[in-house]
Amino acid sequence: DTGVSQNPRHKITKRGQNVTFRCDPISEHNRLYWYRQTLGQGPEFLTYFQNEAQLEKSRLLSDRFSAERPKGSFSTLEIQRTEQGDSAMYLCAGTLSGVETQYFGPGTRLLVL
Amino acid sequence: AQSVTQLGSHVSVSEGALVLLRCNYSSSVPPYLFWYVQYPNQGLQLLLKYTTGATLVKGINGFEAEFKKSETSFHLTKPSAHMSDAAEYFCAVSQGSNYQLIWGAGTKLIIKP
Numbered sequence: 001d002t003g004v005s006q007n008p009r010h011k012i013t014k015r016g017q018n019v020t021f022r023c024d025p026i027s028e029h030n031r032l033y034w035y036r037q038t039l040g041q042g043p044e045f046l047t048y049f050q051n052e053a054q055l056e057k058s059r060l061l062s063d064r065f066s067a068e069r070p071k072g073s074f075s076t077l078e079i080q081r082t083e084q085g086d087s088a089m090y091l092c093a094g095t096l097s098g099v100e101t102q103y104f105g106p107g108t109r110l111l112v113l
Numbered sequence: 114a115q116s117v118t119q120l121g122s123h124v125s126v127s128e129g130a131l132v133l134l135r136c137n138y139s140s141s142v143p144p145y146l147f148w149y150v151q152y153p154n155q156g157l158q159l160l161l162k163y164t165t166g167a168t169l170v171k172g173i174n175g176f177e178a179e180f181k182k183s184e185t186s187f188h189l190t191k192p193s194a195h196m197s198d199a200a201e202y203f204c205a206v207s208q209g210s211n212y213q214l215i216w217g218a219g220t221k222l223i224i225k226p
Contacts, residue, residue: 031212102212
């Protein structure tokens with residue numbers, strides 16, 4: 001157990017609906033990363049935070065996606081107007097600055113019908 | 114851009130046999146290298162990592178990997194496979210100040226009784 005939690009673990013939604021996922025790293029993790037993993041593929045980087053500042057966003061993160069980490073603790077990832085292509089596992093990882101190892105939560109599996 | 118190649122999307126070995134999962138990366142500068150394991154419907158668990166120093170790295174569950182700079186490889190091995198090793202294994206590299214991970218596509222390890 002890495003101590004990183006994600007909620008919900010599973011989400012089924014209809015195309016066009018908005019969804020929000022939450023990640024809670026351990027308190028020492030000042031860096032937080034979001035990845036997306038589609039079936040049969042490795043994870044793909046989406047974005048990362050240093051404390052509450054969002055420092056980098058992938059081109060994969062279209063304008064329908066937004067992520068926040070308001071107090072430098074938990075983070076949320078929102079997808080607006082979901083599309084079937086958004087169906088994937090969304091993974092969150094935490095780490096300390098200057099430490100190369102990322103610790104992953106269990107993921108949120110999204111299915112868009 | 115960096116890339117990671119894992120040879121073989123599926124590898125099947127008999128219980129008790131040697132496990133060899135291959136990983137090659139493209140980078141002119143030695144990156145940090147990782148192997149993660151993912152069990153069905155779970156997040157990613159760190160198996161082992163190479164940062165600096167000794168090129169043979171030991172990890173959990175009897176796995177080890179050797180960093181070979183000349184071959185740009187970081188292959189994962191285990192002398193004797195166990196049924197509980199059945200899972201998907203991902204090789205990843207990170208470089209730069211944000212430690213963003215670049216992932217291979219994964220190798221599903223199948224253990225035959």
